[in-house]
Amino acid sequence: EAELLRRVGEVRYSTTAGTNALLVRKGVRVGLVVDRDAVAGLYGLRSRAPEMIDTIVSARVAGLEPCGESSEELDRVLLAAIRELLNKGAQSIVVSLPGAWGAELERQAKSRYMKLMPGHLLGSVPVLFSRELCADPDDARRTATGLLNAFLHHDMAAFLYHADNWLRERHVEQPLRIMRNDQGCGRVAKTTAVKTLDSGPMGGLLGAAALSRRIGAARVVTMDVGGTSTDFGLVENHRPLTELFGNVHELPLSFSLPALRTAALGGGSIVRVRNGRVQIGPESAGALPGPACFGRGGQEPTLTDAALLAGYLQAQGFAAGALSLQENLAERAILEHVAKPLGLRDARAGAWAVLEAFSLRAGETIGAILKHRQWKPEEVALVCYGGSGPLLACIAAAHAGILNVVIPPHSSNFSAMGVAFSELAHEYRWIADSVPAVGGASRALETLRERATRDMFGEGVGSNETTVSIRLHTNGSDRYLDSAENLAGLLEGASGTTVLDYRLAKRASAETKPHLVQRPRGAGAGGSGTQREVLVAGERRSVAMVAADGVCVGDSGAGPCLLESPYWSAMVPGGWQWTLSEDGFRLAR
Numbered sequence: 001e002a003e004l005l006r007r008v009g010e011v012r013y014s015t016t017a018g019t020n021a022l023l024v025r026k027g028v029r030v031g032l033v034v035d036r037d038a039v040a041g042l043y044g045l046r047s048r049a050p051e052m053i054d055t056i057v058s059a060r061v062a063g064l065e066p067c068g069e070s071s072e073e074l075d076r077v078l079l080a081a082i083r084e085l086l087n088k089g090a091q092s093i094v095v096s097l098p099g100a101w102g103a104e105l106e107r108q109a110k111s112r113y114m115k116l117m118p119g120h121l122l123g124s125v126p127v128l129f130s131r132e133l134c135a136d137p138d139d140a141r142r143t144a145t146g147l148l149n150a151f152l153h154h155d156m157a158a159f160l161y162h163a164d165n166w167l168r169e170r171h172v173e174q175p176l177r178i179m180r181n182d183q184g185c186g187r188v189a190k191t192t193a194v195k196t197l198d199s200g201p202m203g204g205l206l207g208a209a210a211l212s213r214r215i216g217a218a219r220v221v222t223m224d225v226g227g228t229s230t231d232f233g234l235v236e237n238h239r240p241l242t243e244l245f246g247n248v249h250e251l252p253l254s255f256s257l258p259a260l261r262t263a264a265l266g267g268g269s270i271v272r273v274r275n276g277r278v279q280i281g282p283e284s285a286g287a288l289p290g291p292a293c294f295g296r297g298g299q300e301p302t303l304t305d306a307a308l309l310a311g312y313l314q315a316q317g318f319a320a321g322a323l324s325l326q327e328n329l330a331e332r333a334i335l336e337h338v339a340k341p342l343g344l345r346d347a348r349a350g351a352w353a354v355l356e357a358f359s360l361r362a363g364e365t366i367g368a369i370l371k372h373r374q375w376k377p378e379e380v381a382l383v384c385y386g387g388s389g390p391l392l393a394c395i396a397a398a399h400a401g402i403l404n405v406v407i408p409p410h411s412s413n414f415s416a417m418g419v420a421f422s423e424l425a426h427e428y429r430w431i432a433d434s435v436p437a438v439g440g441a442s443r444a445l446e447t448l449r450e451r452a453t454r455d456m457f458g459e460g461v462g463s464n465e466t467t468v469s470i471r472l473h474t475n476g477s478d479r480y481l482d483s484a485e486n487l488a489g490l491l492e493g494a495s496g497t498t499v500l501d502y503r504l505a506k507r508a509s510a511e512t513k514p515h516l517v518q519r520p521r522g523a524g525a526g527g528s529g530t531q532r533e534v535l536v537a538g539e540r541r542s543v544a545m546v547a548a549d550g551v552c553v554g555d556s557g558a559g560p561c562l563l564e565s566p567y568w569s570a571m572v573p574g575g576w577q578w579t580l581s582e583d584g585f586r587l588a589r
Contacts, residue, residue, distance in 0.1 A: 001170075002170065005167070005170045005171070005172055006170075006171060008172050008173070009172075009173050009174060010172070010173065010174035010177060011167055011172060011174075011176050011177065012177045012178075012179055012185050012419050012420065012422065013160075013163065013176060013177070013178055013179060013419075014178075014179035014196075014199045014200045014202075014203050014415070014416065014419050015156075015159075015160070015178065015179075015196055015199070015200075016200055017152075017155070017156050017159055017160075017196070018152045018156055018193055018194070018196045018197050019197055019198070019200075021151075021152055021155065021156075022052075022148075022151075022152075022197075022248065022249055025055045026155070027055075027056065027151035027152055027154075027155065028091040028092050028150070028151060028153075028154045028155070029058075029060065029089050029090055029091045029092075030056050030057055030060065030090060030091070030092050030093070030094060030147055030150045030151050031057070031060040031061070031062070031082075031085030031086070031088065031090025031092070031093045031094070032057050032060065032061050032062070032085075032093070032094050032095075032096065032143070032147065033061075033062050033063075033064055033081050033082075033085070033093065033094070033095040033096070033097070034061060034062075034063060034064070034096055034097065034143070035063065035064065035065070035097055035098050035102065036063030036064060036065050037063075038063070038098070038139070039061050039062075039063040042057070042061065042143065043096075043098070043139040043140040043143055044140050045140055045143060045144055045147075045251065048140070048250055048251070048252075049144075049249060049250035049251045051249075052249045052250065052251055053147075053251075056147050056148070056150075056151045057147065059088065060085050060088045060089065060090045061085075062080075062081040062082075062084045062085055063081075064077055064078075064081060064097060064105070065077075066101045066105070067105070071108075071112060074105070074108055074109060074112055075112055078109050078112060078113060082113075082125070082127070086125060090125065091125065091154070092125065092126045092127075092128070092150040092151075092153065092154065093125055093126070093127045093128070093150070094127075094128045094129075094130060094143070094146040094147055094150050095109060095127060095128070095129045095130060096130035096139065096142055096143040096146055097130075098139045103131060103135070106129045106130065106131055107129075107131075109129065110129045110132075113127055126150070126153070126154075128146050128149065128150050128153075130142045130143060130145070130146040133145055133146060133149060133192065133194070133254065134254040134255065134429050134431070135430060135431065136254040136429075136431045137431060137432065137433045138252075138254070138431070138433065140252055141245060141252045141253060141254045142254055144251040144252050144253065145194055145253050145254045145255065147251070148193075148194050148197075148248060148251060148253070149192055149193050149194040152193035152194065153192075153193045156193045156196065157188070157193075160176070160178060160188045160191075161188055163176055164176040164187075164188050175187045175188070176188055177424065178191045178196060178199075179196070179199040179200075179202070179203055179419045179422055180195040180196060180199055180202075180422075181195055181196070181197055181198045181199050181202050181246075181255070181256070181257055181258065182195060182255070182256065182425075182427045182501075182503075183202060183206060183240065183422060183423065183425075184422055184423050184424070184425030184426065184427055184503070184505065185419070185422045185423070185424060185425070186424065186425070186426060186455070186459060187458070187459060189458070190426065190455050190458055190459065194253065194255065195255065197246075197248055197257065198246075198257050198258050198260065200415050201224065201231050201233060201258050201260055201415065202240065202258050202418075202422075203415045203416065203417075203418035203419040203421075203422065204222060204224050204231075204233065204385060204386075204414055204415035204418045205222060205233045205234075205235060205240035205258055205418065206240060206418040206419070206421040206422055207385075207408065207414050207415070207417050207418025207420075207421055208220055208222045208233070208235050208240070208383045208408075208418070209235045209238050209239060209240055209421070210238075210418075210421050211383060211406065211408050211583060211584075212235050212238050212381070212383075213238045214582075214583050215381065215406060215581075215583050215586070217380075217381040217404075218236065218237055218238075218379075219234075219235070219236050219375055219379055219380045219381070220234070220235040220236075220380065220381050220382075220383050221233070221234060221366055221369060221370070221380055221381075221382050221383070221402070222234070222235065222382075222383045222384075222385070223362065223366070223382060223383070223384045223385075223386075223389055223393060223396070224384075224385055224386040224389060224414075224415060225265065225266060225267065225384070225385075225386040225387065225388040225389040225391070226266050226267070226386050226387060226388070227266045227267050227268040227284060227286065227287065227387065228264070228266040228268060228269065228281075228284035228286070229262050229263060229264055229265065229266050229269075229281070229284075230262070230263050230265040230266060230362065230365075230386075231260050231261075231262050232260065232261045232262075232263070232365055232366060232369055233258055233259065233260050234259050234369070234373070235383075240258060240259075241258075241259040242256040242257060242258055242259055243256060243257055243258075243259050244256055244473055244499060254429065254431065255429065256501075261365060261368075261369060263281075263361065263362070263365050264280065264281025264282035264284075265280055265281060265303075265358055265361060265362060266281070266284060266303070266388065267291070267302065267303050267304045267307075267387055267388040268284045268285040268286055268287070268290060268291055268302050268303075268304065269281035269282070269283070269284050269285075269302055269303055270283045270284060270285055270300045270301070270302060271300070271301045271302060271303070271305075271306070271334075271337065271338060271354050271357075272300070272337065273337065273338060273341035273342055276341075276342070277357075278338065278342070278353050278354055278356075278357035279357075280303065280354070280357055280358055280361065284302075285298050285300065285302050291304040291305050291330070292305050292329045292330050292332070292333035293305050293308050293315075293325040293326050293327065293329050293330035293333075294323065294325065294326075295324075295325075295326045295329060298333075299333060300333060300337060301330070301333040301334045301337050301338055301350075301354065303354060303355075303358055303388065303391075304325075304330075304388075305329075305330035305333055305334055305351070305354075306330075306334060306350075306351040306352075306354035306355050306358075307351075307355070307388075307391060307569070308325050308327055308330045309327065309330050309331060309334060309347055309348050309351035309535075310348070310351050310352065310355060310534055310535040311532055311533055311534035311535060311540075311562075312391060312534060312535075312562060312569050312571055313325065313569055314564070315327055317564075317566065319566075319567065320566035320567060321566070330347075331347040332347075334347040334350040334351050334354070335347040335350060338350035338351075338353060338354060339353075348535060348540070349538065351535065352535050352538040355392060355395075355535070356538075358392060358396075359392045359395040359396045359399060360399055362392070362396035362399070363395070363396040363397070363398070363399020363400045364399065364400075366382070366396065366397070366399075366400035366402070367399070367400040367401070370400065370401075377400055377401030377402045377403070378401070378402075378403050380402055380404075381402075381404045381405070381406055382396075382397045382400075382402050382404065382405045382406070383405075383406045383408060384405060384406070384407060384411070385407075385408055385411040385412070385414035385415065386411075386412070386414070386415070387412050387567070387568065388568075389407075389411060389412075389414075389568070390407045390411055390563070390568045390569065390570035390585075391568070391569055391570060391571065392571060393405050393407070393570060393587075394559075394570070394571065394572055394573055394576050394587055394589075395571065395573060398573070398589065403588060403589055404586070404587070404588050405586075405587040405588075406583065406584055406585070406586050406587070407563075407568070407570060407584050407585040407587070408583065408584040409583070409584050411567075411568055411584065412567035412568050413567075423505040423506065423508070424459060424461065424505065424506040425456075425503055425504060425505035425506065426451075426452045426455040426456055426459075426503070426504055427452070427501055427502065427503040427504075428448040428451050428452055428501070428502055429448075429499060429500065429501050429502075430444040430445070430447075430448055430499070430500045430502075431497065431498070431499050431500075432444075432497070432498045432499075433497055434496075434497075434498070438487065438488045438491055441487060441491060441498070441500065442484065442487065442488075444500060445470070445484050445487070445500060445502060448500065448502035449502055449504075452502055452503070452504040453466075453504060455504075456504050456506070459506070461506045465506055465507055466504045466505060466506060466507060467482070467504070467505050467506075467507050468482055468483060468502075468503070468504060469481070469482060469503045469505065470482070470483075470484065470487075470500065470501065470502055470503070471499070471500070471501040471503075472487070472490055472498075472499070472500055473497070473498065473499035473500075473501075474490065474491065474494035474495070474496070474498050475494055475495055475496065476496065530544075530545045531543065531544060531545065532545040532562060534562055534571070536560050536573070536574070537573075541560070543559075543560045543561050543562060544557070544561040544562070545561070545562050545564060546561055546562065546563050546564065546578075547564060547565075548563050548564060548565035548568075548580075548585070549565055549566065551580050552580065553580055553581060553582055554579075554580065554581075555579070555580050556577060556578060556579040556580070557577070557578055558574075558576070558577050558578075559572035559573050559574050559575065559576040559577070559578070560572060560573055560574045561578075563578065563585060570585070570587075572587060575589050576588065576589045577589070
């Protein structure tokens, strides 16, 4: 360990701590200060996301009205509100007030609070003024963003600073850098908790974007199959697609999130029969007890159990031999919970019903995404990764009408690999609910530039080492600029909400850019040429088993066959061709 860390220049880390905390509703008790008229509805958030609001805030809400100009009156009402929330058990406080008066009061209150309750006092409590995160004119979005950040901040900061200190004690050269959902990464001190949400899937999308450039695919759908769920993402023109304003558990955000669609389809998703049909998920067996075939006490069948019975997985070679699977336990679970309720002849027929249900649902989800985007299936490549991503990708692609599938290098941990494609960067946002005057937009851009420059300096990066990128959203579409020179012209004739994202990133050298390469051309020793009995269209059939680690770049073959590596398997149906390129396995029909 020590020798490895001595050779590590930098660690970049994508954490699901925030996502998991929201799933299990684990965070600090947050108090909220709002306009007195918004105490009941919280700018509409109570009706929009009642369960999450009850978890984060409950009844810990205080109302303020516009107050006089004297600092003494501001001190009085501010302290009264904070005392009220502390008496209700608040451990962190968010202040979110509407309109111009609210913005001015937040600005004044921030400086007054630091004098009234300096951080070194034991009685002080963290207070977040909503416009510190993003000066969003939409009260609901701005408030929800502040609440989520305050809910997650304490535990996440403790966890990440501990990891940062652990690396520092082992003499890693650079500080720990945290992957964010804005496609950048930065040190712990410069990262907000809410920007870590969906950072893992964003890593996969960045890897897919880099891959799309290499394979010449303008449009890509990604399919990341994990243990509990499958995330479907999008890449267009070599950029991950994002939603302008994200949404987390029905709470609207002021920031973008990856344009993901998540389905309860995973390797550990529990399979049941409901009303004569196979239902997969949303419950998951997890790692413990895990699928029935793990032999750890799980009794209910999963996709992994079905794949084992179908011959798509090796009982003794699972996870590079780290775990031996027990086929008899998988057979018992599939027989009792799937085959018998469906009236099928045996457990393998039940296993095929599970595989078909998974493939069909994944294919229908992809098809719905393509229809929504008005993308033609024949113009799209499906990039599949995650532990179970390649397994049924060809069958799912066929259901959606897609002709090309790519299994990238390092497919089982491709999202982690994709984090290497993130930039050391800082990005800040300005939002106007109507088209701003050019002068106002220019002043806002200068404020964002100063903030980003200061934060990049904190990363040890000077202004002469950075590149600028600006995303301007007007008229429902995005423009990407490398300077503000054309801003005035682009704002002319614009309408609706205007969003400016200003980004400073460290300029990458050719030496520091990661590479997605399978292996040098000409390496490898060819396929194993062995046969294995698997289920093909529900029938047992002997097909070629191709050891993925034994073929070389340029090798190709035809289905039906089974591609198998120590960490993933892929069923290639008849009518499909596979080729190993430097960009991974490319499959086409």
